[in-house]
Amino acid sequence: EACFAELTAEQVTGRLDAARIANARVNTVADLWAHPQLLARRRWAMVETEAGVIPALLPPGADARDLPRMDAVPAFGRHTDAILAELGLGAPEIAQLRDQGAL
Secondary structure, X not given: OHHHHOOOHHHHHHHHXXXXXXXXXXXXXXXXXXXXXXXXXXXXXXEEEOOEEEEEEOOOOOEOOEOOOOOOOOOOOXXXXXXXXXXXXXXXXXXXXXXXXXX
């Protein structure tokens, strides 16, 4: 650690590469969004959210000729009642869970 502490990430990577030691950099979210390979392969789609439009990574294996549907991200809790009803809970049980602060 002491040896690497005073080096930049590029210097460390360069030394590891020169020594033929496998290594990989950990990207920040900003690095991921700007990753040249993902940009070149057009791996991003823009999707709507409550907070505005955001980039979303296309699913692995998605082909540019047949892109998957990338709908808006539902608001938090948007489908809660429908999911609970599908699991067999009735309106009174769902209301009780909401009253208890569980939802």
